[in-house]
Structures are given as C-alpha cells and as structure tokens.
Amino acid sequence: MKRPDLKSLDFAALWRGLTRPDVAGTDRVVPPTGFTAQLTLFSAAAMAFLAVFALALALATGRLAERWSTELAQTVTVRISAPPDQIDDQTVTVMEVLKTTPGIAQSKLLPDTDVEKLLEPWFGPDVPVEALPVPRLVEVTEAAEGFDAEALRLRLQGEAPGAVLDDHTRWREPLVSAANRLRVLGLISLLLIGATAGAMITLAAKASLAANGQVIKVLRLIGARDITIATAFVRRFTRRAAIGAAAGTVLGMGAIWLLPAADEAGAFLTGLGFQGWGWLWPLLIPLASAVIGFVATRWASLKMLREVR
Template sequence: MRKPELKSLDLATLWRGLTRPDAAGADRVVPPTGFTAQLTLFSAAAMAFLAVFAMALALATGRLAERWSSELTQTMTVRVQAPPDQIDRQVNAVMAALDTTPGIAEARVLPDEQVEKLLEPWFGPDLPIEALPIPRLIELVEADEGFDAEALRLRLQGEAPGAVLDDHTRWRQPLVSAANRLRILGLFSLLLIASASGAMITLAAKAALAANGQVIRVLRLVGARDITIATAFVRRFTRRAALGAAGGTVLGMLAIWALPSVDGAGGFLTGLGFRGWGWLLPVLIPVVAAAIGFVATRWAALRMLREVR
C-alpha cells in the first residue's frame, strides 16, 4: 500500500486546515486520493441500491397482506355439489337461506364464464364447464355487522345437504402470514444492509488512517489534537457515504420505476414498488448512510488514534 508523500501536505497547508473550523479547511489535512475514496463511494452506492429494493419489498408485501386480509375477510363462498337433477333446487334453497340471513349484504351465483376464468390458471383456456362435474359457486359479501357462520352452516345442512360454506380461512391465513413474514424479512434486510455499510466504512476509515500515518504524526507535531484529526476524516467519509448512497438510491428508484406493473393481474397481485408517499421514503437512505458514515468513521478514527501514539 503506497503511503502519501509528506511533501503533498506542507506545514502551511496543515496549519490552515487545523485553524479553519469549516469542512473545507479541515479536509485539507486528509490527502484527497486513495483507494478508500472509491471503496467508500462504491460500497455506499451498492448498499443504497439494495436498500431501495428491500424497502420496496417491505412496502409491497405490507400492501399485499392488508389487501388479502381486507378483501377476503368480507367475501365468502358457498359451494353446491349435487346430482344434476337436484343442483338447481339446492341452489335455489341456498339463495333463499342467504336472503333471510341477517348480516349478509349480497349473494350471487357465479356464472359459468366467471368460473371458467377462475379455473383458467390451472386448466387453461376454453375449459368445457358444462362437461365437467364442477360445483355451483355462490359468492356472498358479509355486511359490516357480520353474521353467524356456524348457524348458517347448520341451516344449509338441513335445507341443502350439498352446500358447503367456505370462509377462505384455511388458505387466507397462510397467505397473509407469508406476506407479513416477507415484510419482516425486508425490514431485517434493511438492518443487515445498514450494518454491512457501517462495517465497510469502518474498514475504509481504518485503512485511510493507516495509510496516512506519516501525516498524522506530523499533525501531532504541530499541535493537532486527536479529535481534530478524527474530525477531518469523519467529514470526508461522511460526505463520501452520503454522495455514494445518493447515487445508489437514484439508480435503485429508476430500476424500481422501470419494473413492469402487475397490479392488473386478475386484481390479485401487488407489484414490487412504491405507491404515493412511499416514493419519498428512499430519500431517507442517503441521510441514514451519512449518519452511519459519521458514527462508524468517528468511532474507528478515535479508537485507532488512541492506539497509535
């Protein structure tokens, strides 16, 4: 590793950098070149890019869980399966029972075209509904006050033995649970990305301090305190982390924006991306990256300066 030449920083420059309190003056005591600059910029940009996708995943799965939970909670299905000569009578009995059940806002028999569309992902298009023993499906919407599902099941058993009430609980709960776990995974990924960013910035700061050992010794000879030397490195690495994270965030948002939307896929899927005010959340990533860079560099600089006397 090549160390910077002392002649690149004369005593006059060092003194101006130590006596001026602004960032431009303090940065003069740190050589501007070196692989640590590129390392910090690249790592901050890469982590910010990944953070945008982790944030988009967390938001998208959160929307998906809320959508499944809200839409499927109020909709239920009555499945009627009976011999061909009895199915119409049982469907009419079910509709009569639903019309007189308090707490049901709407009930309708799904037409064959809609049933065929529901089965298309599994059996393909042009499914011959009339030639298959497919049960009749009755969709009902629960009112705000709700209804007694167990009482309705008992009533259907007596009036229409081939009717079965399905409240979608068996498959709705695993889907909602999976979406919530994906959201937790996205948030955990953000935490891992922040930790990895802090670790890489810490390593880069230590490498910069080690490479500039000669400069640090001269700074101490002219009366610089460790906090002053550390501040110069902290400011420079904080700015690099913020700039790199800003670039990675912009690239990540452009990549998210370029993704194809799947919101219209049967009204069931929610695309990976941001919606509305969610587009403002990635703006926080460069701010968090700058804070991580500040804390990591300050800790690494002060600890290393205490060890090297």
C-alpha cells in the same frame, strides 16, 4: 498507497484548517484519491442500490398482506354439490337462507362464464362447464358487522345438505402470514445492508488513518487533539458515503421504475415497487448512509487514535 510528503505540507494552513471548522481545508489530511475513496464510494453505492430493492420488497409485501387480509375477509363462498335432480332446489334454498341471514350484505350466484374463468388456468379456455360435474358457487359479501359463520354452516347443513360454506380462512391465513414474513425479511435485509455499509466504511477509514500515520504524529506534535484530527476524517468519509449512496439510490429507483407492470409481470410481482408518496422513502437512504458513515468513521478514528500514541 503513496505516503504524503511531509516536506511539502503547509503546516500553518493545515493547522488553521483543523482548528477552524469554517475553513475548507479541514479534511486536508485525508487523501482525496486512492483505494479508500473508491472503496467508500463503491460500497455506499452498492449498498444503497440493494437497500432500494429491500425497501421496495418490504413496502410491497406490506400492501399485499393488507389487501389480502381486507378483501378476502369480507367475502365467503358457498359451494353447492348435489345430484342433478336436486341441485336447482338446493340452490334456491341456499339463496333464501343467505337473504335471511343477518350480517350478509349481498349474495350472488356465479354464472357459468365466471366459473369458466376460474377453471381456465387449469383446464384452458372454452371449458365445457355445463358438461362437467362442477359445483355451483355463490359469492357472499358480508356486512360491516359480520355474520355468525358457524350458525350459517349448521343452517345450510340442515336445509341444503349439499351446500358447504367456505370462508377462505384455510388458505387466506397462510398467504397473509407469508406476506408478513416477506416484509420482515425485507426490513432485516435493510438492517444487514446498513451494517455491511458501516463495516466497509470503518475498514476504509482505518486504512486511511494507517496510511496517514506520519501526518497524524506531526499534527500531535503541533498540538492537535485527537477529536480535531478525527473530525477531518469524519467529514471526508461522511461526504463520500452520502455521494455514493445518492448515486446507488438513483440507479435503484431507475431499476424499480423499469420493472414490468403488474398485468405484464403476473400475480407474483403484482404491486412490487413504490406507489404514490412511497417514492419518497428511498430518498432517505443517502441521509441514512451519511449517518452511518459519520458514526462508523468517528468510532473508528477515535478508537484507532487512542490505540496509536
């Protein structure tokens, strides 16, 4: 980077800018161009872009875990597997047992068309359900107060030996746990992105301070305090961090907006992105970037000014 020409500096104007915060020339000692400015803008934009996706992942997996936990916890299934000459009688028995069980709001025997849809991902369309030894399925919706699953299991075992109660716990809990872990990973990613942005801004601020070493020495000779000199760097780098993060946030939100809809993307991407008021959350990223830039630059500036006397 080209060193500032000390002979061309207007020290009177520079001193007024450093000692009066309302003067626009407060950060005049910081070079407006060069690799430090480009590094700060690029790193802030890149980190903000990644932060949008990390935030979208955290919010989406949180919604997914809540939906799976709520919806699957309210439904259970009774599977009836019995010899052909007994399956009709056991089905009638199961339906009567479910009607008289406290805590069950509704029970419905799934027709062959619904069972065919359940088997379609594995066997393809037009599955001959009637020709296959497919068990009959009864979908049970529990009431708000819930029911005693163990008591119902024992009653079915005694009155309909071919009936098995499945409350989805065996595969529901791993799914909810996986979604919660993905949410935690998204939040950890946000913290790592913020730390990386702070490190990059710190390096850029130190490089700018090193390049302006002669200017800093002259300012000290005319009575400028370290906090006053540091303020000039803090303002410039905070502004750069906010501008870069705003650009990255806009690009990230645009990329999220262009993601395929849930019905086009499949089950894995269902709900990925922002919904409703959730679109306001990314707007906090430029503010957070400005805070990180302020803290990182202030710490780096004061630390380096104390070391260099």
